[in-house]
Amino acid sequence: MKAAVLTEAGKPLVIEDVVISKPGPHEVLIRTAACGLCHSDLHFIDGAYPHPLPAIPGHEAAGIVEAVGSEVRTVAVGDAVVSCLSAYCGHCEFCVSGRMSLCLGADTRRGPDEAPRITRPDGSTVGQMLNLSAFAEQMLIHEHACVRIDPDMPLDRAAVIGCAVTTGAGTIFNACKLTPGETVAVVGCGGVGLATINAAKIAGAGRIIAADPIKEKRDLAIKLGATDVIDAAADDAAGQIVEMTKGGVDHAIEAVGRPASGDLAVGSLKRGGTATILGMMPLDHKVGLSAMDMLSGKKLQGVLMGENRFPVDIPRLVDFYLRGMLDLDSIVAETIPLEQINDGFDKMKKGDAARSVIVFN
Structure with missing residues (x-):
């Protein structure tokens, strides 16, 4: 063969x-x-x-x-x-x-x-x-x-x-256990990110914010169910998400595997929100929460294949x-x-x- x-x-x-x-x-x-x-x-x-x-x-x-x-x-x-x-x-x-x-x-x-x-x-x-x-x-x-x-x-x-959709949808349904009406930010609009956005729509998310530096992918995100899009490369990207949601999102999902994307996900959270890392980060990279993040009840989780x-x-x-x-x-x-x-x-x-x-x- x-x-x-x-x-x-x-x-x-x-x-x-x-x-x-x-x-x-x-x-x-x-x-x-x-x-x-x-x-x-x-x-x-x-x-x-x-x-x-x-x-x-x-x-x-x-x-x-x-x-x-x-x-x-x-x-x-x-x-x-x-x-x-x-x-x-x-x-x-x-x-x-x-x-x-x-x-x-x-x-x-x-x-x-x-x-x-x-x-x-x-x-x-x-x-x-x-x-x-x-x-x-x-x-x-x-x-x-x-x-x-x-x-x-x-x-x-x-x-x-077999991979992208199982990972993205599984994260919404299994790992995040999204409650209808909750707000979601998805960082990275490749196959996994788009599947995550689509699943968040199916699950009844109240607001779905897609962050990606490429306009064509932001346009796709809207087609898949995003209610808002931002340029992930903007210096104030996290601030934009916090401002448009009046305090941050319930769930921020990193779906591309870049250190800056993990930081953006953590920076987009509201008090008590959860950041979920899906992407394959560099093997020596660490994603973390500050002391103030933890005092605000924020959470960080890694998820394998949704x-x-x-x-x-x-x-x-x-x-x-x-x-x-x-x-x-x-x-x-x-x-x-x-x-x-x-x-x-x-x-x-x-x-x-x-x-x-x-x-x-």
């Missing part, structure tokens, strides 16, 4: 022919239909986050089940599925306490004494990034890394639910789309073939568009 392989950090992905294994116990072979380009992938491609190489990135995907191994109970051949990097074992402390997104998923990978799932034709191992490696014509993954969805769902739209329970959350998000509540059409800026993947990441670096999605024949 063809796949986009990361051979060296900081270099373009290389389209190669690789060999995928047959499904073992609890494993599912999926014919990939579509995969979104996520900024998280770019962190690994650029080397900001380390990973053994060579490896195949890609984790925001949808496809059709082609084959299943023994013991598989959750999907069947022919099912339309969405994959999710929050692969769960089902029996660790985090899983049994309802925090599945924190599961390290050790049991969902092949062990060191087993044959690798992906190799080059010479037999050398190709790393499976984030338990998925979706920039490839096929995926071989654990059944607990995907979920069956409504077959009426367009798969190029379903793909972005605290999702994706076997339940993703089918619900699919239903939201099919009922016209979730606007994935505006989040997906373009569909491209695998051969244009590096161009897609170049566009991401410019930051003036939403999601690019690879579609496979």
Whole structure:
């Protein structure tokens, strides 16, 4: 099969022919239909986050089940599925306490004494990034890394639910537990930020303020449900949010992974408000509250993948789309073939568009 392989950090992905294994116990072979380009992938491609190489990135995907191994109970051949990097074992402390997104998923990978799932034709191992490696014509993954969805769902739209929408919507529904009428500021209007804004609208937020330095993304934010927009690069951005809300917001959500964005989120809070960090910050960066912030009852939390329970959350998000509540059409800026993947990441670096999605024949 063809796949986009990361051979060296900081270099373009290389389209190669690789060999995928047959499904073992609890494993599912999926014919990939579509995969979104996520900024998280770019962190690994650029080397900001380390990973053994060579490896195949890609984790925001949808496809059709082609084959299943023994013991598989959750999907069947022919099912339309969405994959999710929050692969769960089902029996660790985090899983049994309802925090599945924190599961390290050790049991969902092949062990060191087993044959690798992906190799080059010479037999050398190709790393499976984030338990998925979706920039490839096929995926071989654990059944607990995907979920069956409504077959009426367009798969190029379903793909972005696997990460961006699950993260953004999950943050609103699961982590923030937004109460209708509460005010929300979202810093960063990429795929995750736009999904957060759309979910805040669905949840009944009273006011949704989108902050981004790029006008085109602010315009998209309004289309997705923002009531107000500001330039996140303005010196008084936090002050603008505090002024327009007469004291600050109940929830400020950082959705881009930049230190200044974390500061803006914290600076936008009202007394008792909560700042939520979604973005992948530089590994040595710290976000904090001042003593006065804490005396004002402000809170700071980190959230991984929207605290999702994706076997339940993703089918619900699919239903939201099919009922016209979730606007994935505006989040997906373009569909491209695998051969244009590096161009897609170049566009991401410019930051003036939403999601690019690879579609496979």
